[in-house]
Amino acid sequence: MNGGDDADAPAAASLDRDDLTPEGQVALEALLFRLAADEFVHAERLTEWQIFAPTIESDLALANVAQDEFGHARLWYDLLRELGYSEEECIWRRAPDDWTHATLVERPFADDGWGDAVVRTYLYDVAERIRLEALVDTSYAPLADRVGKALAEEEYHREHALSWLERLASDDEARERLQAALDDLFPHALSLWYPGEHETEIRAAGLRRESLASMREEWLDTVVPTLEGYGLVVPEPDEIDRPAARGRDGSHTDAWVDLYEAFTATHREVDFDRPARLRGEEA
Amino acid sequence: MPTNMPTDVPGGSGGDAADDTDPPSDPEACTYTAYEDGEALVEYPETGADATGVEADVWAALSEVEDPEMPVGVVDLGLIYDVAVDEDGRCEIEMTLTYTGCPARDVITNDVRCAAETAPGVGSAEVRLRYSPEWTVAMVTDAGREALREFGLSV
Numbered sequence: 001m002n003g004g005d006d007a008d009a010p011a012a013a014s015l016d017r018d019d020l021t022p023e024g025q026v027a028l029e030a031l032l033f034r035l036a037a038d039e040f041v042h043a044e045r046l047t048e049w050q051i052f053a054p055t056i057e058s059d060l061a062l063a064n065v066a067q068d069e070f071g072h073a074r075l076w077y078d079l080l081r082e083l084g085y086s087e088e089e090c091i092w093r094r095a096p097d098d099w100t101h102a103t104l105v106e107r108p109f110a111d112d113g114w115g116d117a118v119v120r121t122y123l124y125d126v127a128e129r130i131r132l133e134a135l136v137d138t139s140y141a142p143l144a145d146r147v148g149k150a151l152a153e154e155e156y157h158r159e160h161a162l163s164w165l166e167r168l169a170s171d172d173e174a175r176e177r178l179q180a181a182l183d184d185l186f187p188h189a190l191s192l193w194y195p196g197e198h199e200t201e202i203r204a205a206g207l208r209r210e211s212l213a214s215m216r217e218e219w220l221d222t223v224v225p226t227l228e229g230y231g232l233v234v235p236e237p238d239e240i241d242r243p244a245a246r247g248r249d250g251s252h253t254d255a256w257v258d259l260y261e262a263f264t265a266t267h268r269e270v271d272f273d274r275p276a277r278l279r280g281e282e283a
Numbered sequence: 284m285p286t287n288m289p290t291d292v293p294g295g296s297g298g299d300a301a302d303d304t305d306p307p308s309d310p311e312a313c314t315y316t317a318y319e320d321g322e323a324l325v326e327y328p329e330t331g332a333d334a335t336g337v338e339a340d341v342w343a344a345l346s347e348v349e350d351p352e353m354p355v356g357v358v359d360l361g362l363i364y365d366v367a368v369d370e371d372g373r374c375e376i377e378m379t380l381t382y383t384g385c386p387a388r389d390v391i392t393n394d395v396r397c398a399a400e401t402a403p404g405v406g407s408a409e410v411r412l413r414y415s416p417e418w419t420v421a422m423v424t425d426a427g428r429e430a431l432r433e434f435g436l437s438v
Contacts, residue, residue: 071384078412149383149414 009206012137013144017082020140020205027201028140029083030100031208033090034196034248035131036076037101040091041256042124043069044263045105046117054114061160065121068153075146082142092267096252096260100196103247104188106256115168115177116185122161123189126222129154130215131208139206162226169230179232186235191247193219328361328422337368337404341376344398351387355430357395361422364413366399372406374399379418388412 020028046066053059077090088094104124109116132151138144168174193216202208224234245251331342345366346358357363357378365377376399380388392410399408420438423431431438 067384067386068382069384071382074388075383075414145413145415149417152417153383 010139013141015139016141023201024205027198027205028207030196030198031202032076032080034100036073037099038105039069039073041101042105065157072150079142092264097250100248102191103245103253106259107188108255116181118164119181120185122165125157125161127192127219130218134208134210134215137209165230175231182232187240187243194246194248196248328424329364330358338366340402341366341374341399344402348394348398351390353434355427359424359427372404374405374408376410377413379413381418
């Protein structure tokens with residue numbers, strides 16, 4: 001695929017939970033937390049559009065996209081739970097600087113930020129397709145089981161983002177707003193491709209087959225010509241100032257603290273001794 | 284259309300239909316058999332028609348479980364992929380969901396587990412979610428299609 005330095009890595013779907021080496025498990029957990037956090041935080045932001053999107057249809061569509069992304073977060077969090085993590089450890093009581101999502105997904109929307117939502121979902125959903133495709137032949141069988149389902153669901157998201165890009169780009173004022181959103185978001189979108197501290201082991205264990213560098217290249221080859229085709233100017237990726245917060249290493253923009261406080265507030269305030277259970281459970 | 288009925292999922296309608304019409308390249312070969320690993324592909328939906336003993340009882344119990352959002356059984360929807368009961372009465376059920384964001388997930392998996400535990404010979408049951416093969420409308424049984432049509436969905 002990319003002329004592999006991972007040629008000796010375990011074969012596709014050849015590893016189950018009991019086959020993981022200690023290093024392999026640490027790398028797998030890092031990979032899953034990174035995937036899950038991107039999905040969860042992206043979805044969390046998208047829900048802010050409910051009742052505010054410009055049309056009823058787009059309101060429902062974006063809510064559905066958010067629901068899908070929460071579903072995908074759950075796919076990856078489920079695997080972490082099988083590795084011994086509780087839901088609280090994964091989400092509600094996970095320290096904010098342990099979250100390794102890209103800074104793109106935590107950025108707040110401006111008051112008139114529909115163009116921001118369109119640009120953001122487009123940049124994110126193309127990236128998500130590329131990284132899911134790089135996981136199709138992952139060595140970890142329980143992960144391989146889930147990738148196809150998520151990939152199939154992503155297709156609608158890109159269609160939605162592209163249809164809105166096209167609509168907004170045909171109007172001068174709307175295109176200016178798209179451009180402003182792109183200038184603002186693009187440096188943060190690049191953090192999608194920053195390596196985390198376990199990247200070498202992720203590749204060596206065959207957990208992901210593609211390097212982040214080649215995935216980033218594929219992403220740029222897709223989004224840059226598309227955006228330029230809509231009359232937008234894409235910042236030169238190697239010349240922009242990198243934001244100080246890198247996301248993947250647990251450093252985040254100020255907006256993250258507020259968002260984290262908001263979505264964990266109920267869990268903190270309810271403070272139940274014992275989580276609510278469904279009828280029949282533990283009967 | 285409810286969001287959990289993606290009738291137009293890629294490759295969704297028909298699944299293996301192409302296999303029915305493409306002549307096998309080797310006249311001796313069966314198109315339903317993956318010879319490279321020597322195993323016949325399992326056909327979906329699984330309905331437990333061939334199950335015996337305690338496992339048949341579990342399938343019967345599961346056939347009573349309805350989807351919380353629609354008046355159709357989870358077996359007829361094709362959500363149940365496998366039922367296995369070991370000699371100590373431990374039951375393991377593999378099932379899928381129509382889509383990953385399904386908000387009824389906990390209700391469905393809990394209903395399935397509780398139903399399995401009502402089968403005589405089952406001491407405890409566990410449900411494990413699987414997403415391969417991906418669920419499509421092609422996995423709904425004829426009875427399930429009938430129920431969905433009565434409910435007002437075009438399938």
